[in-house]
Each structure stands twice: as structure tokens, then as C-alpha cells.
Amino acid sequence: VPARDAANHDADRLARVDAILDRHGCDRTHLIEILREAQEPEGWLPPPVITRIAQRVDLPRARVEGVAGFYTMLHLTPAGRYRIRFSDNITDRMQGSEALLDRMCQSLWVERGRTSEDGLVSIDTTSCIGMGDQGPAMLVNGRAIPHLSAARVDQIAELVRAQTPAEVWPPELFVVEDNVRRSDRILDASFAPGAAIRATIERGAGPALEEIKISNLLGRGGAGFTTGIKWQTTRDSPGDERYVVCNADEGEPGTFKDRVLLARQADLVLEGMTACAHMIGARRGFIYLRGEYLHLREPLLDVLAQRRAAGLLGRDILDVAGFDFDVELRMGAGAYVCGEATALLESLEGKRGIPRNKPPRMAEKGFLKRPTTVNNVETFCGAALIMVHGAHWFRAVGTTKSSGTKLISVSGDCTRPGIYEYPLGVTVQQVLEDCWAERTQAVQVGGPSGTCVSANEFRRRLAFEDLETGGAFIVFDESRDMFQVARHFAHFFAHESCGFCTPCRVGTALLRNCMDKLAEGKGSQHDLDRILRLNRLLKASSHCGLGQSACNPLVDTLKRFRPAYERRLQSFEFEPAFDLDGALARARRMTGRDDPGAHLRETEAG
Amino acid sequence: MADEKPLPVFQLDGVDVPFQPGQTVVQAALAAGHYIPHLCYHPEFKPHGSCKVCTVRANGWTATACTLPAKPGMQVESDQEDLNELRRTLVQMLFVEGNHFCPSCEKSGNCVLQAVAYDLGVMSPDLDYFFPDRPVDASHPDLLLDFNRCILCELCVRASSEVDGKSVFALSGRGIRKHLIVNSESGRLEDTDISVRDKAVSVCPVGVILRKRAGFMVPIGKRRYDPSPISDQALRDAPRPLAAPPEPKPAEPQATRREESS
Numbered sequence: 071v072p073a074r075d076a077a078n079h080d081a082d083r084l085a086r087v088d089a090i091l092d093r094h095g096c097d098r099t100h101l102i103e104i105l106r107e108a109q110e111p112e113g114w115l116p117p118p119v120i121t122r123i124a125q126r127v128d129l130p131r132a133r134v135e136g137v138a139g140f141y142t143m144l145h146l147t148p149a150g151r152y153r154i155r156f157s158d159n160i161t162d163r164m165q166g167s168e169a170l171l172d173r174m175c176q177s178l179w180v181e182r183g184r185t186s187e188d189g190l191v192s193i194d195t196t197s198c199i200g201m202g203d204q205g206p207a208m209l210v211n212g213r214a215i216p217h218l219s220a221a222r223v224d225q226i227a228e229l230v231r232a233q234t235p236a237e238v239w240p241p242e243l244f245v246v247e248d249n250v251r252r253s254d255r256i257l258d259a260s261f262a263p264g265a266a267i268r269a270t271i272e273r274g275a276g277p278a279l280e281e282i283k284i285s286n287l288l289g290r291g292g293a294g295f296t297t298g299i300k301w302q303t304t305r306d307s308p309g310d311e312r313y314v315v316c317n318a319d320e321g322e323p324g325t326f327k328d329r330v331l332l333a334r335q336a337d338l339v340l341e342g343m344t345a346c347a348h349m350i351g352a353r354r355g356f357i358y359l360r361g362e363y364l365h366l367r368e369p370l371l372d373v374l375a376q377r378r379a380a381g382l383l384g385r386d387i388l389d390v391a392g393f394d395f396d397v398e399l400r401m402g403a404g405a406y407v408c409g410e411a412t413a414l415l416e417s418l419e420g421k422r423g424i425p426r427n428k429p430p431r432m433a434e435k436g437f438l439k440r441p442t443t444v445n446n447v448e449t450f451c452g453a454a455l456i457m458v459h460g461a462h463w464f465r466a467v468g469t470t471k472s473s474g475t476k477l478i479s480v481s482g483d484c485t486r487p488g489i490y491e492y493p494l495g496v497t498v499q500q501v502l503e504d505c506w507a508e509r510t511q512a513v514q515v516g517g518p519s520g521t522c523v524s525a526n527e528f529r530r531r532l533a534f535e536d537l538e539t540g541g542a543f544i545v546f547d548e549s550r551d552m553f554q555v556a557r558h559f560a561h562f563f564a565h566e567s568c569g570f571c572t573p574c575r576v577g578t579a580l581l582r583n584c585m586d587k588l589a590e591g592k593g594s595q596h597d598l599d600r601i602l603r604l605n606r607l608l609k610a611s612s613h614c615g616l617g618q619s620a621c622n623p624l625v626d627t628l629k630r631f632r633p634a635y636e637r638r639l640q641s642f643e644f645e646p647a648f649d650l651d652g653a654l655a656r657a658r659r660m661t662g663r664d665d666p667g668a669h670l671r672e673t674e675a676g
Numbered sequence: 677m678a679d680e681k682p683l684p685v686f687q688l689d690g691v692d693v694p695f696q697p698g699q700t701v702v703q704a705a706l707a708a709g710h711y712i713p714h715l716c717y718h719p720e721f722k723p724h725g726s727c728k729v730c731t732v733r734a735n736g737w738t739a740t741a742c743t744l745p746a747k748p749g750m751q752v753e754s755d756q757e758d759l760n761e762l763r764r765t766l767v768q769m770l771f772v773e774g775n776h777f778c779p780s781c782e783k784s785g786n787c788v789l790q791a792v793a794y795d796l797g798v799m800s801p802d803l804d805y806f807f808p809d810r811p812v813d814a815s816h817p818d819l820l821l822d823f824n825r826c827i828l829c830e831l832c833v834r835a836s837s838e839v840d841g842k843s844v845f846a847l848s849g850r851g852i853r854k855h856l857i858v859n860s861e862s863g864r865l866e867d868t869d870i871s872v873r874d875k876a877v878s879v880c881p882v883g884v885i886l887r888k889r890a891g892f893m894v895p896i897g898k899r900r901y902d903p904s905p906i907s908d909q910a911l912r913d914a915p916r917p918l919a920a921p922p923e924p925k926p927a928e929p930q931a932t933r934r935e936e937s938s
Contacts, residue, residue, distance in 0.1 A: 117861045130843030132859035139848030139857075146848075405850070422847070427725055427743045569828070569854030572728050576769035579852035580803060607765055610738045611728045 084122050086111060091126045098127040099438070101137055101420030102403050105144050106361070113153060113211070114145040127420075140422040140568075142196060142404035143212060143361050150185045150192035152230045155209040156218075159198035159323045160558045161481045161544060167206035170223050171195070177227040191230050197406060197562060198323035199362040202481030202544070203249045203488045211236050212364045215243050246365055248330045249488030252504060254475045255467070256331070256451045257491050259338055264382050266341035266454035270348050271390055273457070279305065279349045282453060285461035286473045291317055291409070291446035292516060292540030293615075297453065300443055303433035305350040307441035314347050314355035314395075315437065315444040319414055321360055321406040322517035323562060324542035327477035328447040330489050332359070332366050335451060336373040340397065342450025344387065345457050347395040350443060355397040358414050361404050370399055406566035410614050411444040413568065424570045425614035446540075448477055468494035472533040480505045482514075482545035490543075492532070499528040501543060509548045512630070517542035518559035519619035522552075522626035553634035556627040557585040563620035574617030577608050581621060588638050598635060601628065684748035688712075689755050693746075701741040701752055702730055711907040712754050713763050715770075715792055716829035717742035718879065719913065721838065727770070727829060729763050729792065760796060765803075767793045772803045773852070775810065775824035782891045783883030785899025789827055791906035806852070813858070815866035818888050825883045826856050832885060836876035844870045856884070 090107045094100040104123060109115050115138055124131040138144040145153075156162065156171045175182050175193050185192040201207035204216035208226075213236065215226070222243070229239055250257055270278045283298030304312060316339060320328040331339060343355050359366060374397060377383045387393045400418060402408050408417045412426035415437050436442020445453075452474055456464045465473040472494035478501060481487045485506035492501070502510055512524050515532065516539035523530060523537070530536050532543075546555060564582040569575040581604055587593050605621035612618045628635060651670040658668050683694035686701070688710050695704035700723060705712050716727040725740035732741045733753040741754065753759065770789060778784045813821040828847070833856075836844040844865075848857045860867035870876065877885050896902070901909070 121861050130837075130846065130859050131861065132843060132846035132848075132857050135857060136846040136848040140850050422850075429745065564851060567851040569850045569852065571726050572766050572769050575828075575852055575854060576773050579806070580769075583804060603765075607762055611731045611762060611766065613725070613728070 080118065083111070083116070083119065087119055087122050088126070091123065096126045096128075097420075098129055099418065099420045101127060101129075101134065102141065102417060103401060105134075105138050105141075106401060106403055109144060112148075113151050114147060114149045120146075137420065137422055140405065141361075141402070144403050148185050148189055150190055151233075152191040152236065153209075153211050154191060154193045154226075154230075155196035155199075156194070157197075157199040157201060157205060157207045157209070158195035159202060159205070160555055161202045161324065162198070162206040163558065164482065164550070165206045167218070170206055170218050170220065173220060174223050174227055177224065178230060190233070196362075196404065197321065197566060200320055200326040200329050200360070201246070202324050202326055202479060202542075204247055205481075209362060210239075212361065213244055214246060214362065214365055216246055244365060246329075246333075248333055250330065250334070250491075251480070251486055251488040252490040252492065254491040254493065255455060256335065256338070256448065256475055256477065257489070259335065259451070259455060261458055263337050263341070263377065263380060264388060266338075266457040267344050267348070267382060267388055269457040270345040271388060271393070275305075275349045275351070278345065278457060281461045282349070282456060285452075285456045285464040286471075287449065287452045287456060287464070288472065288534055289446055290448035290452065290476065290540070292322070292520070292538065294534045294538055297445065297449055300433060300445070301346060301350050303431070304436075304441045304443040307434045309440045311354065311438075311440045312350050312352040313437045313440060313442040314343050314350070314352045314397075315411075315414070315418065315442060316343055316355070316357040316397075316447055316450060317409065317411060317414060317444050318357050318359045318363070318447050319402050319409045320363075320447075321409045321566075322519065322540055322542050323559075324479060324481055324514065324517045324544040325540055326479045326481075327489055327541045329363055329366065331447050331451060331477070332363070332370060336370055337377070338451045338454050339447055340373065340377060340383070340450075341457075342452070342454035343397060344382065344395055345453055346443065346445070346450065348393060350441075352443075353394050353396075355395060356418060356437075357397060357399050358408070358418055359399060359401055360408075361402045364401070367399065367401065374399065405568070406562075407568045407614070407616055410616065413614070414444060415442065422568070424568050425616075448541075469531070469533050469535065471535045476532065476539070477541055478532065478539070478543045479541045480543045480545065483507060483510070483547035483550070484545045495531045495533045497529055497531055498523060498537070501532070502528065502545065505545070507545045507547070510545055511548045511550060512546045512552055512555075512627075514542065514544040514546070514555070514623070515539050517544070518562055518623045519615065520622070522555075522623060522630065524630040551634060552627045552631040553588070553638065556623045557589055559623040560585045560620075563616065567616060567620070571611070571613035571617065573608050573611045574613065574620065577604050577612075577617065578620050580604060581624065585624070588635065591638055591640065593639050595639065598628065598639075601625070684746075686746050686748065686750040686752055688752045693752075695746040699746050701732065701734070701744045701746050701750075703742075704746045705741065705754075706911060709911055710754075711911055712741050713760075713792055713796060713907070714742055714910075715767075715788060715827065715881065716831065718831055718881075721831065721834045724830065724834075727766065727827070729766050731759060731762060731766075733759065764796050764798050767796060767798050768801050768803050770827045771798075772801050772805045773808070774826060775807065781825065781883045782886055783825070785896055785902050786894075787883060787901075788881035788906065789825075791901035794901075795905045795907050810855070813865050815864040816870065816888075817866070818872045819865060819870065819877065820886045820888055821856075821858070821865055822884055822886065823856060827882055828854060828856070829881060831879045831881060832856070832876040835879040836870075836874065839875035842869055842874065842876070844868045844874070844876055 087108050120135050124134040180186040183194050201216045206218040207216040287297040288294040383396050385394045405423045407413045408423040410425045413423040417423040432442050468474050475491050476494050478490045515521050515537045560582045564578040567574045567578045601624050605625050608617050608621050685692040685694045693708045712730050714730040717723050723742035725743040730741040810823040833845045836842050844859050849855050858865050858868050
């Protein structure tokens with residue numbers, strides 16, 4: 071009888087997988103979604119499930135396993151019916167996440183990083199989940215729970231012990247706040263759905279694109295590329311299809327403004343995407359939403375359905391014959407690197423999120439080798455406003471080089487964390503005053519891949535010509551140890567490196583180990599020099615921006631907060647008790663050599 | 677060829693290098709007799725630029741020469757001390773990332789990683805070892821997989837899929853935990869359809885994919901990179917003549933013979 075039960079279990083399991091595959095039409099570009107859904111019943115992907123999926127999407131099994139092995143939310147070994155992942159940004163730690171994690175492990179008798187013997191629960195950390203203004207936070211089976219406290223942790227442990235299905239946990243646990251502290255043009259925008267699309271149609275695709283160029287709208291994800299030029303290239307590139315992709319893979323630690331935009335201004339985002347589709351001639355679009363924002367999935371699907379019903383998506387939009395455009399929502403599965411646009415496209419095609427080689431550019435060969443534009447959530451909002459109000463209105467605020475407003479995600483040591491929308495060019499000081507930060511030692515602008523500024527630089531401006539930012543603004547007061555901040559970010563990059571290229575794969579792990587060595591008090595001046603050497607190597611030879619910026623937080627803090635490193639050194643000038651070159655003296659005598667090759671090189675000075 | 681239109685040229689360390697449109701910098705340089713150190717690039721496969729050893733400076737910007745399309749007039753710097761230093765560090769990284777014990781490795785003398793390291797003058801690891809735990813897979817009757825020596829060049833992945841039509845190998849994990857996997861539910865090589873004659877077996881530049889009962893048949897000292905450095909041999913193996921089209925073509929006879937003999 072047990073054997074028959076097992077056989078039935080296996081048959082049921084594969085029937086469920088088949089149903090998922092049928093729903094996705096066995097489309098291999100949906101592989102991430104298929105794997106996410108197939109994982110639901112058991113909390114992991116057993117080998118026969120991978121085999122079945124591979125057969126039916128017609129891919130080698132190892133390829134499918136390799137995709138599942140890339141994303142942190144997909145599990146190839148049993149991970150428990152309750153998968154608890156504490157957000158592990160530096161701000162979560164500053165708010166006491168580590169003690170709460172220990173408390174939960176003790177309460178549930180499970181070791182961190184392990185699955186309990188009975189297969190009930192596993193507890194571990196995950197990279198920043200975008201709740202910096204309401205942390206510490208966690209994901210339970212992929213759903214976010216913010217505002218963790220000892221009481222909340224105990225409540226959750228009790229729900230797990232009682233094996234209450236996560237779907238029927240008290241809804242108040244899952245309430246995510248917007249915390250808008252300062253709104254301006256984007257967050258205040260409240261025009262009727264369709265207005266920006268109508269304005270685009272009235273201008274005509276060509277003149278509308280000219281308007282975007284005149285506005286000098288720069289990409290809001292952080293890189294700051296000129297939107298008009300990107301769209302023009304996409305429009306001009308030959309192809310039977312073109313695609314509009316909204317990058318909602320907001321993974322930069324300390325950033326959460328896209329979460330708020332998609333919660334409050336989803337229509338504005340879709341207006342921008344649809345306007346873009348009209349300008350470049352696209353018929354299909356995607357929102358690539360980071361897996362951590364699962365709570366936004368249903369509301370966004372509702373918005374898409376409403377817009378289809380209102381004739382703002384689908385065929386003949388606003389009754390313009392031949393203006394067809396629809397948007398598909400796709401979920402990521404836990405990979406920071408997929409915020410890089412070409413890695414995002416790989417993921418959207420159902421592959422490992424490895425950044426592509428350039429050329430070709432995405433505008434020429436993007437999604438499925440067709441011309442594609444990938445833009446940040448906030449960029450599409452800006453484009454929609456420009457269509458309604460015009461380029462000159464848009465340029466009226468901001469600086470000459472950085473037009474418009476920018477959403478800033480403020481977290482860390484301040485009384486009022488949350489979302490602040492300012493005209494570009496606002497000073498660090500202004501933001502600090504508005505969020506009621508006191509005794510501020512440093513601000514990490516733009517997240518770990520951005521810039522760390524200290525008190526004498528607070529007059530600097532958030533703008534593309536000064537402090538470029540995708541929106542993260544993490545405040546550290548005088549009580550914080552900036553070495554530990556940098557060490558934390560070193561761990562983040564090592565964890566998130568995709569592993570494609572040697573310098574980033576090995577370099578980020580070496581940096582992590584180097585910072586751990588310093589933290590243990592075992593470091594020397596040599597280790598500080600090594601950080602700078604690795605920085606040069608990563609900058610010069612990494613395949614993408616992740617590796618190129620992985621050393622930024624270390625170099626920035628070494629420059630500004632060197633004592634935080636130096637007081638950990640065993641000795642400034644490390645002098646080993648053992649004289650290596652001296653030990654070679656006898657060998658030199660025996661061989662009759664005294665040329666430079668017979669001597670150990672002098673240690674190079676930093 | 678002489679009466680045809682002259683080929684466009686770029687400058688490599690100040691020397692004119694002619695190229696066929698579509699060729700990358702490494703392809704054109706090797707064909708014209710100029711060596712640029714490289715590891716994951718192989719003349720028979722589409723370059724993907726992951727090892728970064730062929731990093732050059734083109735018009736002031738660093739790029740991988742194997743993926744960089746050659747353009748007329750481009751100024752490429754390669755044999756420069758800072759770039760060779762960078763290459764040495766990258767090779768050192770590959771050594772400390774895995775477990776490479778050359779004196780006891782069957783591939784010693786035939787190993788591309790070892791040969792490139794010697795050629796670049798890498799004398800010591802200079803970085804901290806990771807000492808990863810990577811169990812071997814000895815399940816297959818004729819082949820051994822020693823993952824300790826894997827440099828993640830993906831040549832076996834590409835060869836198995838593009839030449840053998842099998843996809844025996846793939847990559848899983850990410851970051852420093854990225855690793856090679858095989859195409860079977862058990863995860864063991866014996867349950868795949870690999871054969872000793874597969875291109876994926878012969879293409880491995882290091883000692884990961886080894887034939888059983890064939891070890892040390894060629895003595896140390898008589899192995900491929902013992903008589904002359906890899907920089908010489910890479911030039912000899914480069915696709916010729918110069919006018920040959922850059923498109924994929926049947927395996928280069930010279931290269932194939934070499935792979936089988938190793």
C-alpha cells in the first residue's frame with residue numbers, strides 16, 4: 071500500500087506540473103514563472119519535476135536545472151513548507167533583524183540556513199526586499215511581512231508551529247505602507263486614464279518622440295541614459311516585432327520607490343509604456359517585477375484587466391485602428407543582477423540572468439533578438455507626464471542637465487523614512503533635514519553601487535551631474551561603524567554576482583573574505599592595498615556594472631572613514647617575523663646567483 | 677588576393693592588423709600572427725568573453741578582444757604591462773578558486789590554464805585559496821569528472837550542444853558557487869549519453885574531463901606545451917589562410933588532430 075501511495079503521489083505531482091505547463095503553453099520563455107508555480111505545492115523542485123518540465127518545454131534537463139539553480143527563490147533541495155527569509159539589508163540589521171532571526175530560530179528549534187527535520191520550516195536571510203522604510207522585514211513563502219518586532223516574530227512562529235496555511239494568516243501582517251512624505255509632479259499626477267495616450271496620438275508618433283528628446287528625460291533607474299535616444303534607436307532598428315519592457319526589478323539595497331509607484335501610480339506607468347509603444351511601434355510589453363514584490367502581483371493584474379476593459383490596452387487602443395498593444399506581468403525569482411537590462415531580458419526569455427555581450431545593443435537585438443527598450447518604472451511615469459504637459463513644463467523643474475523630479479527612497483537613521491519626491495538637484499542636506507535625521511555621519515546615495523558621502527559633502531546635489539542615484543538614500547548616524555557597513559555590502563555583491571566573468575565571480579568573493587579577515591582583527595596594510603588593487607581589476611575587466619561597482623562602498627569608506635579600517639589592523643606596516651628574502655640567502659650562495667630574479671620582489675607600495 | 681580590395685586594418689600595439697569584416701580582435705590578431713593571451717576563447721566556437729584574460733584597451737576603453745568586433749582604425753593595446761598584470765591576476769584567481777595541484781594532475785603539460793600561466797609569468801598564487809569542496813564524479817565507466825580543476829570556460833557546454841548535439845553539460849548556481857552539472861536526473865555522468873569520442877571530452881582545456889585508463893601515456897616533458905609556449909602554438913593553430921571566411925566551418929584539421937592526440 072505505501073508503494074501505491076508513493077506512485078499516486080508521483081502521478082499527482084506530475085499532473086499538477088502538466089497543468090501548469092499547459093497553462094503556459096509549454097512556452098520556454100515562461101520558464102521562471104513555470105518553475106515558481108511548480109514549486110508551490112512542496113516548497114521545492116524535486117528532480118522528477120525538473121525532468122518533466124524540461125521534456126515538455128523541449129530543453130535539456132541540465133539547462134532547466136541550471137536556471138532553477140540561478141535564482142535564490144527557487145529550491146533544488148527541500149526548503150520547508152514555510153520558507154522564512156529575513157531581509158538582510160544593512161538597514162534591517164540596524165533595526166535589529168539579526169536578534170529577531172535568532173529568536174525565531176530558537177523558537178522553532180531550527181538552525182539558520184537549514185530545513186527542519188520534519189520538513190516544516192527553513193529560516194535564512196535574503197538580500198534587501200525593498201522594505202527599508204518599514205523594516206526589519208521578511209518574506210514568508212515569498213510574501214513580505216514588514217515591521218518585525220519580537221511580538222510579531224513570536225506570532226509568526228506560533229502560526230508556523232500550528233501549521234496554519236500562510237494564505238489564511240492575519241492579513242494585517244502583510245500590510246505594506248507607502249510612506250509618502252513628500253510628493254511632487256509624479257506622485258501628485260491625477261489625470262484621467264488614457265490622457266497621456268490620447269496626447270501621444272494627437273501629437274503623432276514622430277513629434278511625440280521629439281518631445282521626449284526635448285524634455286531631456288534621463289533614465290531613472292540610475293544609469294541616466296537619454297530616454298529619447300534609446301526610443302529613437304529602437305524605433306529605427308529593423309524587426310518584425312518591437313518590445314517595451316518596464317524594469318521593475320528594483321533590487322538595489324535601500325531602494326523601494328518603484329514599489330510605491332506601482333502601488334499608487336500603476337496607471338501612470340502603463341500610460342508611459344503605452345505611449346512609448348505608440349512612438350516606437352511595439353505591440354507587446356512586459357513588466358518584469360522582482361519576485362520580492364509578490365504582494366503587487368494581484369493589484370497589477372487588476373489594473374491591466376481594467377485598462378483592457380477600458381480600451382487602453384489590447385486591440386485598436388482608443389479606437390485608433392492598428393494601435394495594438396498589451397502588457398504581460400512577469401515575476402523575477404530573486405537575482406539582483408536581473409536589474410541589469412540585458413540580464414533582465416535573458417530572465418524574461420526564461421534563462422539564467424547573465425548580462426549579454428554588447429554589441430549588439432538591446433535597441434537592435436533585445437528580447438528574442440528583436441528591437442527592445444528597457445526603461446525604469448519612474449522613467450515611464452515621466453514620459454506620460456511629458457505627453458500630457460509638454461517638454462517645457464517638464465524641464466521647468468530640476469537642473470539644466472537633470473530635468474524633472476526624482477523619487478528618493480529614504481531609510482536608515484532618521485525619524486521619517488519613506489518616499490520623497492524632489493526636483494532633481496536637491497542637496498543631501500535638504501533631504502536630511504526633511505527626514506529629520508540627526509548627527510548624521512554618512513549617506514549611501516544610490517545604494518551600495520552608488521556613492522558614500524560624509525558630512526563635509528552634504529551640500530552636494532542629487533542630480534546626474536553630481537550624485538547620480540536610482541533613488542536609494544541610506545542614512546547613517548554617528549553611532550554606526552562604517553567599516554561594518556562596507557563589509558555588509560561586500561557580502562551583498564559576493565552573494566549577487568552572477569558568476570559569469572572571472573573578475574566579478576572570484577573578485578567579489580575575495581573582497582568579502584578580505585573584509586571578514588579585517589573584521590576578525592587579522593588584517594594588515596597589505597589587505598587594504600589588496601582592496602584597492604581588486605577595485606582596479608574589477609573596474610577594468612568586469613563584464614557588467616555589478617562587478618564594476620562592487621568595490622565602490624569599500625573604496626568610498628576607505629577614503630572617508632579610514633580610521634574605521636585602521637583600528638582593526640594588527641600592524642600598519644606588516645612585518646612578518648620570518649624574513650623570506652633572507653631565507654633565500656643560502657640558496658643564492660649555493661647557486662652563485664645574485665641577480666634580481668634570485669631575490670623576492672620588494673612589496674609594492676600602495 | 678593581391679588584386680582584390682585591401683582589407684581594412686586596425687592597430688594592435690601600433691602594428692597594422694588586417695581583418696575580415698565580422699572578425700573579432702582576437703580572431704584577426706591570431707590570423708595575422710599576433711598573440712593575445714586567452715583562455716575561454718576557442719577558434720571553433722562562438723566567443724562569449726567570460727574569462728576576461730584577453731582584455732585589451734580599445735580606443736581607451738577596456739574590452740574582451742574575443743568578443744570585440746574589429747573596426748577600421750581602432751587603436752588596440754594588448755601587450756602592455758598593466759594589461760599583462762591584470763591577466764596574471766585573473767589567471768591567479770582561476771587557480772585559487774579551484775583546487776589545482778599541477779604536479780599530480782594528469783593534464784599537466786597539456787593544460788591550457790597552466791600553459792597560459794607560465795607564458796604570462798605567473799609564479800605564485802598571490803591570493804588566498806578558497807579550497808572548495810568539489811567531489812569527483814567517477815560513475816562513468818570510461819570517463820572521470822574532476823570538478824576541482826574546472827575554470828568554468830563553458831567549452832564543454834558549447835561543444836556538447838553545438839557539435840555533439842547532446843547538451844551533456846550545463847552550469848548551475850551563481851557567483852563563486854557557480855558549477856558544472858550534467859544532464860541526468862541522478863546528477864551522475866553515467867546516466868548521460870556522453871561518449872569518449874565526444875567533442876565535449878576532447879575540448880576541456882584543463883583536467884576536468886579525463887579518459888580513464890589513458891593517464892600518463894605521454895610522459896611529462898613530451899607533452900603539448902613542454903617544447904614551446906602556448907603563445908607560439910596558438911598562432912600556429914589559428915585559422916588560416918588570412919582570406920578564409922570567418923563564418924563557422926568544418927573543424928580546423930590541425931586543431932582537431934591536436935585535440936584527439938591530447
